[in-house]
Amino acid sequence: MGARRERVLVVGAGLGGLSAAAGLAAAGFEVEVFEKNERIGGKLNLIERDGFRFDFGPSILILPHLFQRVFERAGRRLDDYVELVEIQPQWRSFFPDGAVVDLFPDLARMETELEKLGPRARGYWDFVEYSRRLYGFAGKAFFESGADTLGQVVRGHRWREIVRGAGLPFSVHEGVARRVEEPHLRSMLDFFVKYVGSSPYDAPAILNLMPYSQLRYGLWYVRGGFYRLAEAFGKLLAELGVKVHLSAQVTRILTRDRRAEGIVLADSGEERADAVVCNMEVIPAYERLLGERGAWLRGYRWRFEPAASGVVVHLGVNRRYEQLRHHNVFTSEDPRAYFDAVHRRKVLPEDPSIYLVCPTITDPSVAPEGHHIIKVLPHVPHLREPPLPRERYLEFKERLFDKLERMGLTDLRRHIVVEEVLTPHDLEQLFFSNRGAIYGVVSDRRKNLGFKARKRSSRYRGLYFVGGSVNPGGGTPMAVLGGEHVARMVAEDLGRSGRRG
Numbered sequence: 370m371g372a373r374r375e376r377v378l379v380v381g382a383g384l385g386g387l388s389a390a391a392g393l394a395a396a397g398f399e400v401e402v403f404e405k406n407e408r409i410g411g412k413l414n415l416i417e418r419d420g421f422r423f424d425f426g427p428s429i430l431i432l433p434h435l436f437q438r439v440f441e442r443a444g445r446r447l448d449d450y451v452e453l454v455e456i457q458p459q460w461r462s463f464f465p466d467g468a469v470v471d472l473f474p475d476l477a478r479m480e481t482e483l484e485k486l487g488p489r490a491r492g493y494w495d496f497v498e499y500s501r502r503l504y505g506f507a508g509k510a511f512f513e514s515g516a517d518t519l520g521q522v523v524r525g526h527r528w529r530e531i532v533r534g535a536g537l538p539f540s541v542h543e544g545v546a547r548r549v550e551e552p553h554l555r556s557m558l559d560f561f562v563k564y565v566g567s568s569p570y571d572a573p574a575i576l577n578l579m580p581y582s583q584l585r586y587g588l589w590y591v592r593g594g595f596y597r598l599a600e601a602f603g604k605l606l607a608e609l610g611v612k613v614h615l616s617a618q619v620t621r622i623l624t625r626d627r628r629a630e631g632i633v634l635a636d637s638g639e640e641r642a643d644a645v646v647c648n649m650e651v652i653p654a655y656e657r658l659l660g661e662r663g664a665w666l667r668g669y670r671w672r673f674e675p676a677a678s679g680v681v682v683h684l685g686v687n688r689r690y691e692q693l694r695h696h697n698v699f700t701s702e703d704p705r706a707y708f709d710a711v712h713r714r715k716v717l718p719e720d721p722s723i724y725l726v727c728p729t730i731t732d733p734s735v736a737p738e739g740h741h742i743i744k745v746l747p748h749v750p751h752l753r754e755p756p757l758p759r760e761r762y763l764e765f766k767e768r769l770f771d772k773l774e775r776m777g778l779t780d781l782r783r784h785i786v787v788e789e790v791l792t793p794h795d796l797e798q799l800f801f802s803n804r805g806a807i808y809g810v811v812s813d814r815r816k817n818l819g820f821k822a823r824k825r826s827s828r829y830r831g832l833y834f835v836g837g838s839v840n841p842g843g844g845t846p847m848a849v850l851g852g853e854h855v856a857r858m859v860a861e862d863l864g865r866s867g868r869r870g
Contacts, residue, residue, distance in 0.1 A: 374399040375863050378632055378640055380619045380658070381648025383411025383800075384845055385835030387602040388439050388852025389646050389859075394609035395443040396860045401640070402611060403632065405618035405801075410599030411648065411836075412800060412807065413845065416683060419787050420737040422594045423683040426807075428726045428744060429564070429696065430589040432582060432846040436598070439849060443609060450601035452592035454731055459588040460696035462557045463776055470553055471694070474584045489551040496548040496558065500581035507578050515854035517823040517840050537574070540814060544574035556704050563724060565843050566676030566748060566808030568712040570705065573814035590695065590728065594735050622647065622658045622832065629832035644831045644859050650803045650838040651822040657801065659829070672817050675806035676843060677711055677748035678793035680762050682769065684743040685736060685787030690778055693743075695730050699723040699776050711748050712811070717757070717765050721747035723772065740786065745769055751804040752793050762792040808844065809837020824855050825862075833858060 377393050379386045382404035394400045408414055412426035430436070433453060440447040447453075458471035458478075470486065473479040483490040516522045539547070545558045559569040561579040591597045606613055621633040622645055631641040647654050652669055655661040701707040701722040710718035726744040729736045736742050747769060749762070774781050793805030803809075812819040821840045826832035833855045837843030841850055 375643040376401070376641070377644045377646060377859060378403065378642040379646045379648065380622070380632060380654075381405075381411065381836075382409035382613060382615075383648045383836055383848065384413055384599075384602070385837075385848040385852045385855075386411070386646065386648030387599070387606065388849040389648075389833075389835050389855045390611050390852075391439050391443055391602065391605055391609060392853055392856025393646075393859060394606065394611045396856065398859070398863075400606075400609075400611045402606070402613045403617040403619050403634065403640075404613065404615050406799065407615055408599070409603050409613060409615070410596060412796075412802075413595060413599050415594065415596035415599075416789055418789065419685065421683075421685040421740070421742060421787055422596070422735040423685075423742060423744065423789060424595040424726075424728065425681075425791075427595055427845045428728065430591060430595070430598070430845060432586050433589055434586065435846045435850050435853075439602075439853065440605060442853075443605060445605060445608070447601065450604060451597050453589045454592055455587045456590055456695045456731065458694055459583060460698060461694040462553070462560075462698045462700055463692075464553055464556070464700050465702045465776070468553050469692075470557060472557065474587060483554075486551050486553060490549070490554050492549040492551070493554055496545065496577075497581060497584065499544065499548060500577050500579075501585075503575055503578035504581045504585075507575055512841055512850060515824070515840075515857065517820070517825070519818060519820065538814075539574040541569035541572045541574055541576050544577045545569070556700055557698070559704060560698055560700075560722065562812070563748065564808075565812050566678075566806065567812040568708040570708055571712060571814065572812040573819040575819055576812060588696070590731050592732055592734075594728070594732070619658065621660075622654075622829075624659065624829055624832075627828065628830040629826075643863055644833065646833045646835060646855055646859065648834075648836050649801055650806075650809060650836060651834050652803050652838070653801045654834070655828075661828075669822070673810045673822055673838065674813065674816060675751040675803045676808035676811040676837070678751045678796060678805040679746050679748050679807050680766055680769070680793075681791040681796075682745040682766055683787075683789040683791075684745065684781075684785050686741050686743055686781070686784045687739065687786050688784045689741055690727075690743075692777055693725070693727045693730065695727060697725040697727065699725060699773060711750050715750040715753055717749055717761065718747070719768075720772070721749075721769070723747045723769060725773070743781075745773070749793065751806045752797060753804070756794065759792055759794055762794075763790065766790060803838065806837075809839075809842065812842070824851060825858055831862075 376399045379402040414425035416423040618635040623631040629645040729741040797805040810821045
C-alpha cells in the first residue's frame with residue numbers, strides 16, 4: 370500500500386480558498402472544499418435574471434499573471450479556460466463641474482488627457498514614477514515574500530530604503546498631493562483605494578503602488594462575465610481531484626491542544642484533517658467557528674477594523690448611455706467629506722462618489738439584445754450597532770439615482786427593466802463577512818500600517834487563513850496570491866510533497 374496523503378480541508382470557496390486548494394492539490398495533498406452557499410466563488414458570484422448575467426462582486430481584474438500562475442503551477446493554462454479582454458480606457462471619471470477624464474495605460478493617449486487639464490497636471494508623470502518605485506519595493510518585500518509582519522518586510526533593507534520604498538510616513542492622499550496639483554487628477558488617483566475599501570486620508574502611502582500596477586499589467590474583463598473565472602477554478606479543481614461540497618456549512622473547527630484537527634458540518638458530522646484552511650474572515654471565524662471571546666479578540670477588532678461595505682445596485686436597462694465606458698466614476702463634489710462620512714463618522718454620505726460598471730459596452734452577450742447592464746456601487750460604512758434598517762439603504766439608493774440623472778444619465782429610472790439591490794445586511798448574511806465589509810480589513814496607517822491579520826494562525830497550529838482579512842489583503846488578485854502563499858505554508862509545515870514517508 371502507498372503512503373497516506375495528508376488531508377487538508379478548506380472552509381469556504383472564495384477565490385482565496387480556491388487558489389489555496391489548487392496549490393495544495395498540485396503539491397500532492399488530498400484536498401476537500403466546503404462551501405455553505407450553492408455556488409463556488411464567494412463574493413465573485415453571479416445573479417441571473419430575465420436574460421441578464423450580473424456580476425455579483427468583482428468587476429475588475431488586474432495583475433493577471435497572478436491568476437495565470439495558479440494554473441501554470443498545476444500544469445494548465447488560464448487561457449484555455451477563460452478569455453481575458455483588456456479594457457481601455459481603464460476608467461472614465463465624471464466630475465460635478467462637467468469635466469471628464471479618461472485613464473489610459475498608453476502614454477500618448479494619457480498625455481492628450483493631461484493636456485485637457487492644463488499645466489498643473491504635469492505632476493502625473495512624477496506620480497507614476499513614484500508609484501513604480503513603491504510597487505518595486507512592495508513586490509519584493511511583501512507580495513512575493515508572503516510577509517505577514519513589518520519585521521518580515523523590512524528584514525534586509527536599510528532604513529532609508531524602507532522610508533523611500535514604502536512612502537513613509539505619508540497617507541495615500543499626501544503622497545498624491547505632494548506630486549499632483551490638478552484637483553481632478555488628484556481625485557482620480559485618490560480613488561484607487563476603492564480597491565481596498567479604505568480612505569486615501571487614512572491609508573498608508575504604500576498603496577499608491579496601485580496605479581502603476583494597473584498601468585503596467587493592464588485592466589481586464591473576463592468574456593462572458595466574471596463568474597467565468599470562478600467556473601475556471603472549479604474546473605481546475607475537478608481536474609486535480611479536489612472534492613468541492615456545496616451547501617455544506619461548517620459550524621465549528623475542531624481543535625485539540627491548540628491544534629486544528631478538522632471541522633464540524635451542520636448536516637453531516639465531523640471531517641478530520643491534518644490542516645484546515647479557512648476562507649472565512651478572521652474575526653468572524655474566531656468567533657463563530659472557534660468560540661473565541663478573549664480580550665485579545667477585542668484588540669483584533671480595533672486593529673483589524675472592517676473595510677467599507679457598499680450598496681450594490683444591479684440594473685438592466687433598455688437604452689445605451691453613449692457617454693459611459695466599461696468602468697466609470699461619478700465623483701463627489703467634496704471627496705474628503707465623502708471619505709470622512711464613510712470611514713470616520715460612519716454615516717451614509719450625502720454626496721457619494723459612485724463607481725459604475727457597464728460591462729455590455731465590452732460584452733453584449735451578458736444582456737438581452739438591445740439592453741445594457743449598469744452596476745452601481747458607492748461605498749458605505751460597515752454595519753454598526755444598532756445597524757441601519759434596510760429601508761435606509763433603499764432611500765440612499767434613490768439619492769444615487771438622483772445624482773446619476775443629474776450628472777448625465779437622463780431618465781435612468783424610466784429605462785430600468787430589472788433591478789437587484791444588495792445591502793450590507795445581505796453581504797454579512799451571504800458571506801459571514803465582518804459587519805458586511807466587502808474588502809476585508811481596512812487599510813489604516815494608524816491602526817495597522819496597512820497590514821492585515823496573519824495567514825498562519827498564532828493561536829492554533831495547523832490553522833491557516835486566506836481572503837481579504839489577511840495579508841496581502843483584499844481584492845481578487847491579492848486573494849489569489851494569499852491562497853498561493855498559504856498553500857506554500859502548509860506544504861512547508863507538513864512536508865513539501867504532501868505525503869508521509
